Amino acid sequence: MPQEWQLRLSDSFGDAAGAMELIVNVLNINAEAEHPILARCVPLRAYSAFVAKVRDCVHSGTALARAVPEAIRYCIAHNYLPEYFTNKLEKEVFDMVNFEWDEELARQVRAEEAWEDGxxxxxxxxxxxxxxxxxxxxxxxxxxxxxxxxxxxxxxxxxxxxxxxxxxxx
CATH class of the missing domain: 1.10.10 (Arc Repressor Mutant, subunit A)
Structure with missing residues (x-):
């Protein structure tokens, strides 16, 4: 995955021509991408380390419900966002991490909304x-x-x- 790319709102609508275009620059803040912004922004680098630790735990077979608390302990021990992780409940952090974008579900929801509008x-x-x-x-x-x-x-x-x-x- 590249360090940066662009998303265009018009890409979501096929051939629809509009009078306005929204272009969003997307930054890959995954630790392995080594985006320069991670060196300049300590909280972002710490968050990236947290996500990487969760992924590593899950990849090694740990259930997500156990991987999140393990990553929290890791981040506190390595001084990654210690104030945040000591003040948040594990459930809040788990709920934040457990959100996963599902493109197919998004398409289904969009189709249902279009049907309802029709x-x-x-x-x-x-x-x-x-x-x-x-x-x-x-x-x-x-x-x-x-x-x-x-x-x-x-x-x-x-x-x-x-x-x-x-x-x-x-």
Missing amino acids: MESGMQQGMQQALAASIGNLMKSMNFSVEKAMDVLQIPPAERAKYAALVQAP
């Missing part, structure tokens, strides 16, 4: 069409004007032009 949009459109049909039915069966039908159905003033256009459309 359903909501479809429901709103269906409700608008049903309301427009009700206005038309009142106009036809009761010989009401479009304004009178909207009064009966209590259409808000801000939405009346939209419904009048829907009713007048062929």
Whole structure:
């Protein structure tokens, strides 16, 4: 893995063209990457050592639930963020480390959200069409004007032009 790379927001949306682009510079702060920022930032270097120790423990067969406390003890003994690790509960640190980005899960969540957005949009459109049909039915069966039908159905003033256009459309 390189020491640095860029992520572009537009890469998340395929071929969608937008008016704005977000480019994020990503720094590899893994201890083995030896990024120069680790030499300049002691807390970041200490955090990197903590993560490396957790990974080493897990790689050697230790369960994550045991690897985190072992890495905490290691960091305290080697003066890596001792104030942080002595003041935090092991569970808090474990919860922080246990977060793992799952690209497939992220895609599934995105797809579900898109489906929900589509359903909501479809429901709103269906409700608008049903309301427009009700206005038309009142106009036809009761010989009401479009304004009178909207009064009966209590259409808000801000939405009346939209419904009048829907009713007048062929």
